[in-house]
Amino acid sequence: MLTISDVAFAYGDRAILHGVSFAVPRGHIVGLLGPNGSGKTTLLRIIAGTLAADRGRVDIDGVSVAAMSRRDIARRIAVVPQETHSTFDFTVEDIVLMGRYPHLGAFELEGADDRRIAHEALRATGTDTLAPRRFATLSGGEKQRVVIAGALAQASDALLLDEPTASLDLGAQLDIAALLARLHRERGTTMVVCTHDLNFAASLCAELVLIRDGRILARGETGSVLTPANVAALYDVRADVAFHPGAQHLTVVPIARA
Amino acid sequence: MLVTIGAFGALLVTVCMLAPLVGSTRISLARAFSQSVPFADNVDAQIFFIARLPRVVGAALVGAGLAAAGVVFQALLRNPLAAPETLGVSIGASVGAVVAITFLPSFSIGGISAVPVASFTGSLGALAIVYGLSAARSRGMSSTVLLLGGVVLTSFLGAILTLIQYLADVSQTFRTVRWLMGSLDVGSYPPIVAALVPLACAAVGYATLPRALDLLSLGPEAAAARGVDVVRAERVALVSASLSTGAAVSLAGPIGFIGIVVPHLVRLMVGADHRLVLPASALFGAAFLIGCDLIARTAFAPLELPVGIVTAMIGGPFFLWLLFRRSR
Numbered sequence: 001m002l003t004i005s006d007v008a009f010a011y012g013d014r015a016i017l018h019g020v021s022f023a024v025p026r027g028h029i030v031g032l033l034g035p036n037g038s039g040k041t042t043l044l045r046i047i048a049g050t051l052a053a054d055r056g057r058v059d060i061d062g063v064s065v066a067a068m069s070r071r072d073i074a075r076r077i078a079v080v081p082q083e084t085h086s087t088f089d090f091t092v093e094d095i096v097l098m099g100r101y102p103h104l105g106a107f108e109l110e111g112a113d114d115r116r117i118a119h120e121a122l123r124a125t126g127t128d129t130l131a132p133r134r135f136a137t138l139s140g141g142e143k144q145r146v147v148i149a150g151a152l153a154q155a156s157d158a159l160l161l162d163e164p165t166a167s168l169d170l171g172a173q174l175d176i177a178a179l180l181a182r183l184h185r186e187r188g189t190t191m192v193v194c195t196h197d198l199n200f201a202a203s204l205c206a207e208l209v210l211i212r213d214g215r216i217l218a219r220g221e222t223g224s225v226l227t228p229a230n231v232a233a234l235y236d237v238r239a240d241v242a243f244h245p246g247a248q249h250l251t252v253v254p255i256a257r258a
Numbered sequence: 259m260l261v262t263i264g265a266f267g268a269l270l271v272t273v274c275m276l277a278p279l280v281g282s283t284r285i286s287l288a289r290a291f292s293q294s295v296p297f298a299d300n301v302d303a304q305i306f307f308i309a310r311l312p313r314v315v316g317a318a319l320v321g322a323g324l325a326a327a328g329v330v331f332q333a334l335l336r337n338p339l340a341a342p343e344t345l346g347v348s349i350g351a352s353v354g355a356v357v358a359i360t361f362l363p364s365f366s367i368g369g370i371s372a373v374p375v376a377s378f379t380g381s382l383g384a385l386a387i388v389y390g391l392s393a394a395r396s397r398g399m400s401s402t403v404l405l406l407g408g409v410v411l412t413s414f415l416g417a418i419l420t421l422i423q424y425l426a427d428v429s430q431t432f433r434t435v436r437w438l439m440g441s442l443d444v445g446s447y448p449p450i451v452a453a454l455v456p457l458a459c460a461a462v463g464y465a466t467l468p469r470a471l472d473l474l475s476l477g478p479e480a481a482a483a484r485g486v487d488v489v490r491a492e493r494v495a496l497v498s499a500s501l502s503t504g505a506a507v508s509l510a511g512p513i514g515f516i517g518i519v520v521p522h523l524v525r526l527m528v529g530a531d532h533r534l535v536l537p538a539s540a541l542f543g544a545a546f547l548i549g550c551d552l553i554a555r556t557a558f559a560p561l562e563l564p565v566g567i568v569t570a571m572i573g574g575p576f577f578l579w580l581l582f583r584r585s586r
Contacts (some may be wrong), residue, residue, distance in 0.1 A: 050482040074485030081483075087336045087475040088530035098473055102485030109259070109533070154484065198462055 002047065002158055002190065006056035009042055017214040018040045019056065024121030026157070027188040029180075031191035031195060031222070035235055039214040040194045044160050047192065049073040060157070078151035082163040084143060086135045092146050093131040096121055099153030114153075120194055121152035124186075125179060139170025145179060154185070158190040159183075165200055177203055196250040202226055211232050226250050232258045262528055266541035273545040274318060277311040277552055308445075316444040316453075316509055317551045317565070318544035323457055323506035323517055325524075325543025326464055327499040327584035328517025330534050334495050335401045335473035339581070342519040345404060346384040346411035351507035353415050353422075354380020356434050360426045371549040374449055378456065381504035384411055389496060396542075440513035440566025442551050448470070450507055456505040463498030464540075467491065468532035475530075494503040513547070513566045515573020520546055522580060 002024040009017040014040045024030045032040045045051040047058050049065045058065040060076050068076075080098070086095070099121070100114040110118075122128040125145045130138065135146065144164060151159055161180070166172040177200055183189050184204075195201050201208060201222070208225045210217040212234055216223050229250060231239040238258045245249040266457050279287060283305055287297070290306035297303055324342055327536065331340040342348050358365070358376035365372040372380060389405040392400050470491040473481035478488045506513070519533065520543040528534040547565070554563040 004361055045479075048483055050479060070482060070487045071485040074483065075484075079480070079483035081477075081480060083482060086530075087333070087338060088525065090472070090530045094472070094529075095476075098469075098476075101469055101473060104469070113425060150484075152340060 001054060001059075001193070002041070003059040003062075004047060004056075005059070007043065007046055009046060009051070009053050009055045010056040015214060016222065017046075017053075020146045020211070020214070020216055021056075022209050022216065022219055024158070024190060024192055026190055028207060029184055029191045029193065029205045031193050031201035031208045032211060033195065033198065033201060033234065034211035034217075036213045040211050041046065041162055042194065043211070044079075044162050044194050048077055049081050050079075050158050071102045072220055074156065076156050077158045077160060078154040078156040080144070080147055080151050080159065080161045082166050084147050085141075086221075090135050091131070091132050092127060092135055092138070093122075094241055095135050095146055096127075096131075096149045096153050099150040099155075102154065106140060117155060121149040124152060124218055125149040126243050127222075139172070140168050141175055144172070144176055148179065148183075158192070161191060161193045161195075163196065164233075165195065165197060173197070173200060176200070180204055185200075198226070198231070199247075199249075201253065202250040203247065222250065224250065259534060261281040262534055263537050263541070264537045265558045266423075266545075270318070270528055270541045270545045273548045277314045277317075277548045278306055280306070280391075280552055281310060281457050281555055287514060301572035311552060312447055312450060313442050313443045313555075314548055316450055317442050317547045318455055320442065320506040320510045321511060321520070321543040321545070321547025322540040323460065323502035323543075324513065325520035325539040325546070326536060327503045327506075328543075329521045329524075329532065329539045330464070330467065330471065330499040330502070331517070332521060333475045333532060334499075335405060336475055336477065337401070337405070338522070339518065339577075340405070341411070341515075342499070342506075343512070343514065343517070345388050346377035346415065347381045347500055347503045348507055348512045349412045349415040349419070350384025351381035351504055352438060352512050353375040353419055354378070354383070355437055355508070355511070356419055356422050359433050359437060360422055360430050363430065368468060374452065377508040378504040381507055382500055385416065385496065385500040387411060403421040436564065437511045439564035440511035440569070441564040442510050442547075442554075443562070444509065453505040453509045456501040460498040460505070461502070463494045464536060466534050467495055467498070467523065471495065471536070472530070475532075511566060515569045515571055515577065516543055516547060519569075519576050522576075 005021050006019045008019050009019055020043060034040045042051065046053045050131065052066065065073055078249045097110055100110055100118065122131055125148050127145050127149050130142060130146065138146065165176050168176065173253045181204055184191065193205060205222055207220065208222050209219040210225060210230060217234055218230050226241055228239055230240050231237060231241065236258045240253045240255060241250055279285060285302040285305050289302040331342060331344060332338050339363045341382040354375035355373050358372040363370040388404055388411055391407045423434055441493045473484050473486045475492060482488045521539045524535055524539045524542050528538055550568040551565045554565040554568045557563060
């Protein structure tokens, strides 16, 4: 259970979040939607503990993130950023093994267990055949699957994803959506997903939190929150929302600036 | 992993054993270690222990210190072309040394002149300025600000260096120029012992770093999300790298290119994992600089070249090749 209570944050005197509260029960997928500058990435960083809130708190199973060490947080929460660049020539296997960092002592090398967990993560994301490849030579979609494998190797309870499909082509977007849905189905992984892609959110998330100007505009089940009125209030865009029988989820077609 | 590091260790040991035997005068190891001849009459022993051994040990320490610092700066700045020179640490050391040569020419404690002390102080001072800038400019540390700060500081301190040289008299300027060329003509043991102190501190810092450096090279945010205490790791990395650069430069002057050539060669050999790259670079850097110094001592014997010329002659073209290879 991830509880976000009255979280506020400002960069200098520019307020980004004004008291945001919501909870993510274990095993749920919550989508975080909002226009650029709405504060969703800031919120994600506060949940991940890489940024400290000015007010309010984030708890994991009743324990405050602010009171935990980086290592403790990383054992409970893993983050998948929009893009990952590797400065040096790491292999895919290297990148995934780095996920074991919070489980190792300062001078400890990965043991058989760590390797088994990393290889299991590679298999779960369909990247086991890429293991010896150099990370830098992969496509965007392959890289993102490897980064998700690294996050799985971290063996955390929750996964925070910051626009995981924003820089991918259409096919790779669907691959990632299918992968995340499968991980949720098979492992019950708790996820918080930031995204601009409303159709991706509708396909994956059972619940949505809509954020604008640092405040929650609406939250609840996707079916009741994803409405033309809410899309207009969130993005100032007139849109059609309809259930697509082929895709089996709500789809949003933007029509014009409202 | 241990096998690879062992191989680099064996290389260093071999180079260390062979290098003191080679030089303009042929010496015999048996005679150098012979107890039957008193040291005052034993020319071989004098050449071995006074002329060559401190030089080889000095080269090993300087090479290891600069190469390890290069590895750390590259990971920290997420820039494979960063080096101890990049952050202004080397030029800070140079200003310190030149001030000491010009204004405190006869100062000395326990066989150590003011020059290494001043250059060590200069290197840490330069780092403090760059780090202070970076920390003030952003929450935590920005690698862009560090790099830009380093560039600006390097040209600013370069101007101060020129000014001091311009004001100094000819003999001081000559000493300054020779110092700036980089030379391993250490000549005695006290400076080596003095340099060992900061190098040992740096080594302790380095020992805690390799895995954090792997993760930091993916970006501070990604590293933090995987459990790295980023602020602490960056601080340990910067301080260790500056201590080892400062110690190296105070011992031998600003010897260029070791910090960039060695880490790259080692990465080509062992891959990207810093748990291998960091120790292997230190060992290989030591062996590499002993080798360069061997060339410096013998290429134009009995004339001895400043070793900085040799490393620059090898490093410059290598650096260009690297840039060319990366841009393709």
